[in-house]
Amino acid sequence: MLYLYVNEDHIIKQTNPLKINGVNYSNPTKETLKELGYLPLEENQKPLEKHGYYIVPKYVRKSKKIINCWKYLEVSDNEFA
DSSP states (O other): OOEEEEOSSOEEEOOSSEEETTEEESSOOHHHHHHTTOEEEEOOOOOOOOTTEEEEEEEEEETTEEEEEEEEEEOOTTTTO
């Protein structure tokens, strides 16, 4: 299972080894990840594409996990020009 750390600015994926404040954590346990503020990621399947839209991932923090959701955004005529 993948764990993520979320702050106001961005999402940080779990790495191995994990380095925090100069300390290396090789193969951190679930308990260690949780103590460091990482939460498990619940992934959802990417939805089908729709004409005129593109799909971007969205991450929502719910209780003690992060849920991967998807959002449709409309493509504007000059967006990719």
